[in-house]
Amino acid sequence: MTAVIAAKSLSKWYGNVLGLNDVSLEIEAGITGLLGPNGAGKSTFMKLITGQMRPNIGEVTIGGRSVWNNFPLFSSIGFCPEQDAFYEDVTGWEFLTGMIRFHGFPPEEAAERASRALATVELLGDKDRRIRSYSRGMRQRIKFAQAIAHDPGIIILDEPFNGLDPLGKRKLIRLVKDFRSQGRTILVSSHVLPEIEAVTSKIIMIHHGKILAEGDIHKIRDLIETYPHMISVRSNAPRALAAAFVGDASILKMSFGPDGRSLVVETHARDAFFGRLQSVVVEGGFEVEEITSPDDNLQAVFDYLVGG
Amino acid sequence: MDEKNHRPAVSFWASAREVFGFFFFLGRRTGKTRVFFLLGMIPAAMGVLVRILVAGRAEDYAAVFNEILMLVYVTFYIVILPLFYGTSIVAEELEGRTLPYLTSRPLSKPGIFLGKYAAYTSLMFLMVTASLALSYFIMNGHRLGDPELYLTFLRYVGVLGLGLLAYTALFAFLGTFLRRAILIGLMFGFGWENVIQYFPGSTQRFSLVHYLKSLLPRQAASGGKFALLLFRLEPSPPAAAVVSLALIAAVFVALACWIFRTKEYLFEE
Numbered sequence: 001m002t003a004v005i006a007a008k009s010l011s012k013w014y015g016n017v018l019g020l021n022d023v024s025l026e027i028e029a030g031i032t033g034l035l036g037p038n039g040a041g042k043s044t045f046m047k048l049i050t051g052q053m054r055p056n057i058g059e060v061t062i063g064g065r066s067v068w069n070n071f072p073l074f075s076s077i078g079f080c081p082e083q084d085a086f087y088e089d090v091t092g093w094e095f096l097t098g099m100i101r102f103h104g105f106p107p108e109e110a111a112e113r114a115s116r117a118l119a120t121v122e123l124l125g126d127k128d129r130r131i132r133s134y135s136r137g138m139r140q141r142i143k144f145a146q147a148i149a150h151d152p153g154i155i156i157l158d159e160p161f162n163g164l165d166p167l168g169k170r171k172l173i174r175l176v177k178d179f180r181s182q183g184r185t186i187l188v189s190s191h192v193l194p195e196i197e198a199v200t201s202k203i204i205m206i207h208h209g210k211i212l213a214e215g216d217i218h219k220i221r222d223l224i225e226t227y228p229h230m231i232s233v234r235s236n237a238p239r240a241l242a243a244a245f246v247g248d249a250s251i252l253k254m255s256f257g258p259d260g261r262s263l264v265v266e267t268h269a270r271d272a273f274f275g276r277l278q279s280v281v282v283e284g285g286f287e288v289e290e291i292t293s294p295d296d297n298l299q300a301v302f303d304y305l306v307g308g
Numbered sequence: 309m310d311e312k313n314h315r316p317a318v319s320f321w322a323s324a325r326e327v328f329g330f331f332f333f334l335g336r337r338t339g340k341t342r343v344f345f346l347l348g349m350i351p352a353a354m355g356v357l358v359r360i361l362v363a364g365r366a367e368d369y370a371a372v373f374n375e376i377l378m379l380v381y382v383t384f385y386i387v388i389l390p391l392f393y394g395t396s397i398v399a400e401e402l403e404g405r406t407l408p409y410l411t412s413r414p415l416s417k418p419g420i421f422l423g424k425y426a427a428y429t430s431l432m433f434l435m436v437t438a439s440l441a442l443s444y445f446i447m448n449g450h451r452l453g454d455p456e457l458y459l460t461f462l463r464y465v466g467v468l469g470l471g472l473l474a475y476t477a478l479f480a481f482l483g484t485f486l487r488r489a490i491l492i493g494l495m496f497g498f499g500w501e502n503v504i505q506y507f508p509g510s511t512q513r514f515s516l517v518h519y520l521k522s523l524l525p526r527q528a529a530s531g532g533k534f535a536l537l538l539f540r541l542e543p544s545p546p547a548a549a550v551v552s553l554a555l556i557a558a559v560f561v562a563l564a565c566w567i568f569r570t571k572e573y574l575f576e577e
Contacts, residue, residue, distance in 0.1 A: 014574065050412050054572045069569065072317030075414040083575070085405035089337040098330040102413040104318040146409070 003028055004154060004185040005049055009058035012044050019044035021209040023058070027187060031180045033196035034189035035302065036206035042189040043082050045206065046158045049187075050079045062154065075103055078147035082158040082189075084139055086131045092118065092142050093127040096149060103150040117149035118142075120175065136163035144172065148179070155179060157188045161195045173198045193302060205305060212305045220301055227295070227304050228252050228266040231273060234290040235281075238263040244280045248273075264294070316414075320422075323415040327423025328430075335431045340396075344389055344432075348439030351377045351385070355446040373447035374525065378464065382520050386436060386471040387497040393428040394479030395489040397421065398568065405575050418565035421484075425561060429476050436468050460525055467523045470553045474516050477560035484567040513544065516556065522549040 003026030010023040020041045034042050047053040048060050051067045051074065060067050067073060087095060096117060100110040118124045121141035126134070134142065140163050147155055157176070161169050176199050179186055190196050196203060197217070205212040205220075213220045221229075234257070235241050241263050242254050250269040257264050267273045281288055294300070318326065335341055358372055398421075401407040410420050444461055451457055475497070482489040504515045512518045522543035544552070 047408075050408070052408055052411060053574070069417070071414050071416060073414070074412055075317060077412065079408060079412040081405075081408045081412075083405040087334055087404075087406060087409075090334055094333070098333075099409060099413070101326050101329070102318070102323075102410070102415055104316070104322060104326075104414065 005060070005062050005187070006064075007045075007049070007058065007060045010045075010048060010055050010060055011057040012048060012053060012055050018209050020048070020055075023206075023209075023211055025204060025211060025214055027185065027204075029183060029185045030202060031176060031186045031188060031200040033200045033203040034187060034206060035191070035193065035196045035203050036189075037191050040191075040206045041209040042191070042206055043158055044209070046079075046082070046156055046187070046189060050074075050077060050156055075150070076153045078150065078152035078155045080143050080147035080155075080157045080160050082162070084136070084163065086139065086142075088132040089130060091128050091130050092123055092134065092138075095131055095142065096127075096146055099146040100149050105150070113149045113151075117145040120148070121145045122171070137165055137168045140164050141168070141172075144175075153184055155184055155186045157186065159189055159191070161190060161192065169195065169198075205302060207306050213301070217301060221295070227300075228268050229270045230293060230295045230300075231265045231267065231270065232257055232262045232290075232292045232294055233265070233277065233288060234259070234262040234292075236261075236287040236289070237284075240284065241280065241286055244284055245276070248276060250276065261289075318414050318416070318419070320416040320419045323419025324423040324426065327410070327415065327420050328427045331424050331427035332430055335393075335427055340392060341431065341435070344392070345435050345438075347388075348385060348435050349442070351380050351439060352442035352446060354380075355443040359446060359449075369447045369450070373444060377443050377447065378524065381436065381440060381464075381468055382471065382524070383502070383517060385439070386432075386468050386520075387475055387501065387517075389432045389435065390429075390472055390475035390479050391490060391493045391497055393432055394425075394476040395483035395493055397424045397428065397480045397564075398483045398573070399489065402573055402575060407573060407575075417569040421480075421565045421568040422561065425476065425480055425564075429472055432472050432476065433469055436472065437465055440464060440468060463523075463525060467520055470523070470550065470557075471516065471520045473557040474519075474553045474560075477557040477564070478516070481560040481564040481567075484564045485571065513552075516553065519544060519549040519552045522546060 005027040007023050007025050010020055011018075012020040023041075023045065034045065036042050044053070048055055049062065049067060051070065054068045062073055062077070065073055087098075090098070093114060096114040097107075097110045100113050101107070105113065114127075115124065118127050121144055123138060123141055123145065126138060131139065131142065140160065144157070144160055147157065160172060160176075164172060173195075176186060176188060188196065188199055201217045202215070203217055203220075204214040213223075233241065238256055238261055242256075245251055245254060245263075245265070250267050250272040251265055252268065253266040255264045256262065265273060277291075280286070295304075354377060355373070359369065362368070362372075401410065411417065441461070444464065445452070448457055478496075479489065479493045482492055486492055501515045501517045505512050505517065523546055543549070
């Protein structure tokens with residue numbers, strides 16, 4: 001697949017503060033999660049790829065074209081900024097139609113698109129209220145609506161889940177996933193790991209302005225050799241299962257899970273362990289209810305990478 | 309990139325037009341506009357007071373308008389309005405953090421600036437014209453049948469309109485690159501502009517108010533009790549004054565557009 005968004009040796013600093021440090025990466029179609037703690041450089045990266053800021057060093061391109069001051073490019077980009085900022089004295093409808101008109105759509109089409117976008121984010125019933133009176137969740141949703149209303153091929157969402165209640169988050173996650181199925185390129189940033197994990201397994205991890213890792217979350221985990229893999233096996237006889245593994249060279253450590261029914265194994269040789277587990281289960285006649293990898297998730301990978 | 313979603317960019321003039329439409333509409337809704345509209349009613353209220361309290365001849369009322377109320381417009385109202393609206397063209401987007409809604413669209417940046425400038429100048433023009441009409445016709449109510457009255461009114465409207473264009477352009481220009489443009493604008497509008505009029509020689513041509521006063525009807529410039537407040541030196545010829553004001557407005561708008569296009573604006577964290 002070809003890269004839709006590409007950054008080459010991108011650096012940005014604010015006075016003496018480094019915002020982004022020598023970042024080179026390529027983002028393809030589909031959903032990509034940009035993950036990092038507050039102040040990691042996520043918003044700086046988002047602002048650079050949406051032309052809000054100019055890089056000090058390097059270049060960011062979309063579809064092979066440089067972004068800074070290239071305003072024709074923005075017709076195919078939808079940007080949902082992080083900040084909870086609006087023109088407060090207009091209604092949701094006026095705001096949205098105004099934003100759509102900025103893309104050159106005639107009034108009738110702008111109205112039609114605004115209706116569609118408001119319906120998508122379930123704000124059609126509140127369209128005539130001033131944005132000043134909207135709740136935080138409604139404000140997040142109208143911000144999302146203005147990013148999608150012009151039907152862009154690239155959607156950049158900077159912390160879109162902030163301020164949403166659990167139901168709102170679930171709905172937005174579903175919406176974002178729907179947009180992926182339409183062949184778009186979507187970049188979502190968040191400092192909350194489960195939010196990113198819920199929308200994609202393709203991630204970019206950023207910390208202190210540098211890219212720590214990028215790619216599929218599970219593959220990244222496999223590449224981290226320093227930390228053993230944790231495997232939890234829930235069975236009807238965890239102690240007997242543990243006894244069968246005593247002396248196995250592939251196992252570094254064994255313990256029992258808090259439910260008393262799980263055997264938690266730490267190993268560097270995950271494939272060897274699974275091979276051995278299969279034969280132990282068959283030979284011992286154990287009933288295995290569930291096998292999980294407690295650290296094959298974003299939190300564990302992130303903690304490992306930043307040394308947490 | 310998905311080419312089916314790629315629309316052509318919005319041209320410079322279309323950008324300015326769309327931005328004008330949005331901000332002219334939005335500007336009418338803001339608290340700032342309500343406050344300044346009420347402020348514009350002060351000269352009208354002064355006119356009513358004069359008519360009630362001072363039992364004078366019709367000519368006296370006209371003189372009061374020409375030599376006092378008109379000065380309120382020229383030296384205060386059309387300075388304070390552009391100061392707040394002009395400097396806010398960029399500043400309100402930065403303070404409100406709304407700039408990305410404009411700059412992430414396929415709009416020409418100079419078009420965005422020009423659209424906001426035109427929207428706010430039009431809004432101010434309407435406020436000033438409404439206020440001027442009230443105070444002018446209150447003070448000249450005794451000769452509503454005189455066609456000369458309406459011509460003079462149009463002349464006043466034109467002078468104030470030119471003043472708004474020039475002051476707004478200057479203050480908007482300052483606002484594109486200064487964080488505290490309003491302070492510099494205050495010093496210019498109410499310091500320099502007032503002081504420079506009393507300097508000898510041609511130095512007063514370095515003020516905008518000089519050209520505006522040059523365009524006021526002759527009656528206001530000579531002979532009245534308050535003439536000393538108007539001119540120390542001879543006014544510039546009207547044509548030169550109009551060209552100067554138009555040129556000042558055009559140059560500052562062009563410079564502001566250029567800065568807005570090239571400058572990177574960061575929000576204060």
